[in-house]
Amino acid sequence: MKLAADRVLGLCLIGLAAFVAVQAVRLHVPFSYDPVGPKAFPLILAILLAALSLVLVLKPGSNGHWPDRSLAVKLLAVLAALLVYALLFTRLGFVVTTLLAAVALARIFAAPWGKALLTGVLMAVGSYYLFTAGLGISLPSGEWLRPFI
Amino acid sequence: MFDFLIQGFGVALSPLNLGLAFLGALLGTLFGALPGIGPINGIAILMPLAYTLGLPAESALILLAGIYTGAEYGGRMSSILLNVPGDAGAVMTTLDGHPLAKQGLAGPALGLSAVSSFVGATLAILGLTLFAPLLAEVAVMFGPAEFFALMVFAFASMSVMMGKDPTKTAIGAVLGVLIGTVGVDSGTGVLRYTFGMPELYDGIDFVVMIIGLFAISEILLMLEHANRKDADGDIPPLGRVFVTLKEVLYCKGAMLRSGLIGFIIGVLPGTGASVAGAVSYTTEKRLSDKEGTFGSGDMRGLAAPESANNAAAAGSFVPMLTLGIPGSGTTAVLLGALMLYNITPGPMMFSERPEVAGGLIASLYIGNLVLLALNLPLAGVFARVLTIPRWVLVPGIAILAFVGVYQLHSDLTAIYLMLIIGVFGYLLRKLGFSLAPVILGYVLGGLMEQNLRRALSISGGEVEILWRSGISLGLWIAAAALLVLPWLLPKMMKARLGRA
Numbered sequence: 001m002k003l004a005a006d007r008v009l010g011l012c013l014i015g016l017a018a019f020v021a022v023q024a025v026r027l028h029v030p031f032s033y034d035p036v037g038p039k040a041f042p043l044i045l046a047i048l049l050a051a052l053s054l055v056l057v058l059k060p061g062s063n064g065h066w067p068d069r070s071l072a073v074k075l076l077a078v079l080a081a082l083l084v085y086a087l088l089f090t091r092l093g094f095v096v097t098t099l100l101a102a103v104a105l106a107r108i109f110a111a112p113w114g115k116a117l118l119t120g121v122l123m124a125v126g127s128y129y130l131f132t133a134g135l136g137i138s139l140p141s142g143e144w145l146r147p148f149i
Numbered sequence: 150m151f152d153f154l155i156q157g158f159g160v161a162l163s164p165l166n167l168g169l170a171f172l173g174a175l176l177g178t179l180f181g182a183l184p185g186i187g188p189i190n191g192i193a194i195l196m197p198l199a200y201t202l203g204l205p206a207e208s209a210l211i212l213l214a215g216i217y218t219g220a221e222y223g224g225r226m227s228s229i230l231l232n233v234p235g236d237a238g239a240v241m242t243t244l245d246g247h248p249l250a251k252q253g254l255a256g257p258a259l260g261l262s263a264v265s266s267f268v269g270a271t272l273a274i275l276g277l278t279l280f281a282p283l284l285a286e287v288a289v290m291f292g293p294a295e296f297f298a299l300m301v302f303a304f305a306s307m308s309v310m311m312g313k314d315p316t317k318t319a320i321g322a323v324l325g326v327l328i329g330t331v332g333v334d335s336g337t338g339v340l341r342y343t344f345g346m347p348e349l350y351d352g353i354d355f356v357v358m359i360i361g362l363f364a365i366s367e368i369l370l371m372l373e374h375a376n377r378k379d380a381d382g383d384i385p386p387l388g389r390v391f392v393t394l395k396e397v398l399y400c401k402g403a404m405l406r407s408g409l410i411g412f413i414i415g416v417l418p419g420t421g422a423s424v425a426g427a428v429s430y431t432t433e434k435r436l437s438d439k440e441g442t443f444g445s446g447d448m449r450g451l452a453a454p455e456s457a458n459n460a461a462a463a464g465s466f467v468p469m470l471t472l473g474i475p476g477s478g479t480t481a482v483l484l485g486a487l488m489l490y491n492i493t494p495g496p497m498m499f500s501e502r503p504e505v506a507g508g509l510i511a512s513l514y515i516g517n518l519v520l521l522a523l524n525l526p527l528a529g530v531f532a533r534v535l536t537i538p539r540w541v542l543v544p545g546i547a548i549l550a551f552v553g554v555y556q557l558h559s560d561l562t563a564i565y566l567m568l569i570i571g572v573f574g575y576l577l578r579k580l581g582f583s584l585a586p587v588i589l590g591y592v593l594g595g596l597m598e599q600n601l602r603r604a605l606s607i608s609g610g611e612v613e614i615l616w617r618s619g620i621s622l623g624l625w626i627a628a629a630a631l632l633v634l635p636w637l638l639p640k641m642m643k644a645r646l647g648r649a
Binding site for chain 1: 198201202314316317319320323324326327330334336337339341342365368369371372373538539540541543544545547548551552555556559561564565568571572579580581598601602603605606609610
């Protein structure tokens with residue numbers, strides 16, 4: 001058997017189905033007013049999923065185009081930028097983190113430095129005022145910045 | 150009988166709702182025109198804002214529906230000008246639209262597609278006004294067993310019609326339903342698949358799910374095109390801006406037929422604009438392509454899919470408003486948005502919440518007029534949107550996604566969850582899944598389980614109740630036929646050919 005993306009996926013999904021089924025069976029139900037209870041539905045889904053995944057393993061489709069190395073690096077960079085954005089979102093406040101994230105994302109998407117910085121500044125400041133003053137959404141303001149302004 | 154519509158126009162013509170219909174149409178056209186942001190993404194990004202602004206349910210729905218129909222208009226821009234479909238519904242538009250643009254007729258092509266969109270949508274909205282209340286009257290008789298059978302039918306029809314690979318469509322739907330089971334089980338209070346995380350007790354939030362699945366995965370997917378500089382090509386000159394009456398009349402048959410086809414396909418649960426575009430194009434080609442001009446810039450080949458995909462968009466509101474079963478991925482998102490307001494669309498909506506049902510339908514009439522008025526003269530302006538570089542677009546989407554999710558509970562866990570779902574969505578798309586079944590499964594799964602359990606508690610656990618009534622039996626048979634026929638028909642044809 002040839003190793004195809006669909007085969008790997010199918011096997012992973014069968015694993016998922018097994019996990020779902022085991023978790024459902026192990027649910028502790030103190031009482032249930034209806035004859036079905038909370039276990040049956042996930043069990044049916046697990047069986048369906050396993051059956052469909054088996055079809056995928058036996059008859060995999062085409063492999064599709066997967067990212068090459070340089071694209072994979074960029075992909076990870078985007079994810080890292082988003083993750084750092086999330087990590088610092090409340091700590092540094094909306095404006096600073098958004099500025100950093102927007103510049104980073106613009107750079108990854110091949111913007112020159114000048115344009116990336118301009119995009120970042122305009123977007124961070126503009127969206128902050130739009131959301132807080134315009135739409136009344138409260139965003140982390142980054143209290144630590146106050147003494148410096 | 151049309152009281153709901155009169156009341157609806159009363160709602161839709163209030164200054165706030167009129168403004169929102171206009172805003173929705175404008176934003177929708179922009180979102181549809183932007184590469185990579187289709188109707189679902191547009192709605193996903195703006196839904197949290199509509200919710201935070203404290204808009205009443207009918208106003209939020211009017212805004213979001215405006216975005217939906219507007220995006221179907223906007224999707225044609227890049228199809229015609231760049232040969233890149235803006236969303237799935239506009240794939241067929243490229244076939245004759247882009248050749249027209251290359252012949253220097255980009256302006257008339259855009260104008261014609263606006264007019265065909267208007268004709269198709271108007272037909273379908275009229276159909277919606279006529280059929281939805283009738284269907285609602287039938288659907289009132291539906292019990293839990295019938296609803297369960299209906300959802301099975303919806304998933305079956307979706308598996309066959311949506312996407313290239315029925316197995317993957319079905320897997321996507323099952324995964325969506327599974328994601329929907331996370332959280333407290335409403336029947337017993339038992340926690341399912343929460344892994345001890347209190348943040349998951351209420352289940353995976355709808356907004357987190359939509360934004361992660363569509364917006365974040367879209368950012369990751371756009372990366373593949375980031376460096377394809379100018380691969381999209383330059384925007385051809387628009388030429389003369391207006392389409393002539395003669396050209397419109399030349400296509401009237403194509404528009405009307407395709408509008409009807411689009412409406413019917415839109416009404417079928419699980420099939421949306423992309424199927425409608427494809428079916429109408431092939432039908433029109435068979436009927437009127439006498440000289441073999443389709444595919445090389447025939448106006449009728451442009452009018453057909455444009456009329457059909459807008460008709461399908463409006464038609465997909467029929468099952469959503471009357472049965473609570475969305476007709477497309479986008480209406481599934483709208484259904485979820487209504488559920489945020491504790492409104493479960495279904496047969497009772499026309500009698501219990503006529504302001505929501507009627508207001509929405511009335512706003513579709515208004516939005517459609519607004520769209521035609523916006524799109525005919527402003528095509529050139531909207532075309533400029535296509536030149537926005539991705540390095541502006543991507544940070545913008547990221548900011549809207551983060552703010553949209555953060556403002557739900559002022560909580561970072563939701564943002565992490567959104568990122569995880571985004572990666573999951575990206576992987577699914579790379580593996581050839583379409584995301585609409587996932588979202589349909591996620592939205593319908595909970596209702597499906599509730600109806601199954603309610604039906605079986607009525608019968609005291611006897612499974613027979615699920616197919617005892619004529620309606621439910623019919624739906625089961627229809628579902629089975631849908632699943633078996635595509636597999637059986639070719640074999641039967643082959644057998645007959647072999648004998649002859």
